[in-house]
Amino acid sequence: MIFESRMYDELQPGMSAELRRLCTADDIYAFVAATGNHNPMHVERADDAGHKTVPYAPGLFVASMISSLLGSILPGPGTRYKDQSLSFQNYVKAGEELIAKVTVASKEAEGVVVLNTEVRRVGDEALICEGKARVHAPEKYIRYEEIDAPGLIVQRHRHFEKLLEAAEDLPELKTAVVCPEEQTALEGAMIAAERGLIRPILIGKPEKIEAAAKALGKSLADYEVLEMMTHRDAARQAVALVHEGRAQAIMKGHLHTDDLLRPMLDKQTGLRVGRRFTHVFVMDVPGVSHPLLVTDAAINIAPDLATKVDICQNAIDLAISLGMETPKVGVLSAVETVNPSMPSSIDAALLSKMAERGQIKGGVVDGPLAMDNAVDIGAARTKGLRGPVAGQADVLVVPGIDAGNMLAKQLAYISHAEAAGVVLGARVPVILNSRSDSAMARLASAAVASIHWNRLTGGN
Known part of the structure; x- marks a missing residue:
């Protein structure tokens, strides 16, 4: 200009x-x-x-x-x-x-x-x-x-800090930590315990857990350690602890996500409650005035319409737990109009109509929306979109795991966001931490799980 x-x-x-x-x-x-x-x-x-x-x-x-x-x-x-x-x-x-x-x-x-x-x-x-x-x-x-003036980034972590404040007032979440046999895996559980967010039960090979603790300069004296020599057995033990009432959440340690979730998905002895397991990133994005939920970016690879219904409902339930009274859900596609050649746009329109008819409850769902007009009011109005979700989405539902993973990592590595990750749809929340997660992201994941569990159960 x-x-x-x-x-x-x-x-x-x-x-x-x-x-x-x-x-x-x-x-x-x-x-x-x-x-x-x-x-x-x-x-x-x-x-x-x-x-x-x-x-x-x-x-x-x-x-x-x-x-x-x-x-x-x-x-x-x-x-x-x-x-x-x-x-x-x-x-x-x-x-x-x-x-x-x-x-x-x-x-x-x-x-x-x-x-x-x-x-x-x-x-x-x-x-x-x-x-x-x-x-x-x-x-x-x-x-x-036009002068190329430096931009401003509004304070990082402001949303996560509010979540931590809310969670620290709640009872400690009894958490089964599966295979914390490596430094970063154990550190996530320990820092959450030190902040009073969780009361961890450490499951795995005791010698490896002890070695990780020594590397961190920490003592295991105050922690319960259950010996399980394989990842499969450790994951099964975590499920058993939930059934016994000794665990209110499960946290991933140093093992593959598939190995962690497999025992939970067992139709006879697992933790199914009727919905599909879905993953939600709760993201603290600089410049965004509210936590932004991205789902599903980690579990469901190419979800069909029925799976997307559960993805939407699980995310809405979590958003309500986090204080969003009527969450605004934007179902993403590459366009904001229905294109018969683009299945994601058709699914988005169907999800929007299903929400109108009460098949998805608790939130307002709109789609298809492109990324720009889902999160930016100016872009939405340029395209003539004036609904309650356009430009103001609290939750972004992605077409598949490729798009979700790319979106979450772009927000993390280019936009300097922090991401807390949880799996929903099981009897208890499942905390998924990545090796690359910061201390704040690990704390926030525990805080999100604690807040959600306490809202659903009243802490019982």
Whole structure:
């Protein structure tokens, strides 16, 4: 985009310019941090009934659109403020789109220009604020392309830290840890135990578990260790502990996921409860104002429609546990319209209709949605999508494991997100940690499992 000055002699009454902007929660948080305005109206919080409130934009955040318009477009680069009057008529919430307008009203001596200013909400055209600006017009012509200013990343871990705070107030989750026979596998269980999130029972080869503990500089004195010499037997023992009531969750250690899950899937002695096992990544993505759930990126390779129903329902149940009152589920495809040649778009449309008919409960499901218009309100509105999910999805349902794995890893390694991983659909939550997971990701996985278990059972 090219920016250029309008000199005093060029400006005539009636000339005008406009600027549109989507007001996001992170815009508000950045403004609050920069100005020190910590009015609780400007942050997401729970009201007296426990419902989350949408943050309101500070008045001067809205007015800053006028300043941007004056300094960038009309009169443009080189403009200097002299004074500005403002009268506020309405308030702005995160998620609303605004349009600012300035109109040259008159010219005064010594290069001063008077402009009428206003900001309106897009959609209902409600007047947010109005006033007059007096500015010194640019004294010399300036022309430049858009400045490549450094971007901002809103605080990492803010969502995970809230989950940890919530989980630390809950009873310790009795957790069967299967084959923690390597440093990172054991460390995940130990740091969760040290934070009071879980009470681990370590299952595997005692000498290997002891060696891993020594490498970490930790003692096993306070931990129960059950000897099982094979991965298969260790996984079976974890299932048995659940049946005995001694374990409320299972955590993966140093073994293949298939070996961990196989005993749980046994039709006679496993942990089936009627739904398919599905995996959910709970992701803390910098710049996203809420935890983002991605499913299924780890278990179901090419899910059919029936499996996707369970994928949606399990994710909705988890999202509700994490405090999302009515989760918004975006079912992803490469397009936002149904294409008979693209099976994922057909499945997405069917899932959306099934949710409307009550076959999927507790959330709002919409699809097909492409990735951009599932998570970005601006992109959704450009495509003419204005439903409650478009641009605001809490949960992303991917077409298959390839897309899900790529999406989750892109968010982790390019967008600097952290991911907590759990398997749902079993009698108890299953915590899946990866060798590459950070300490925060391991803690968050345990916290998610604890919060979900306690919501479902009341801690029993």
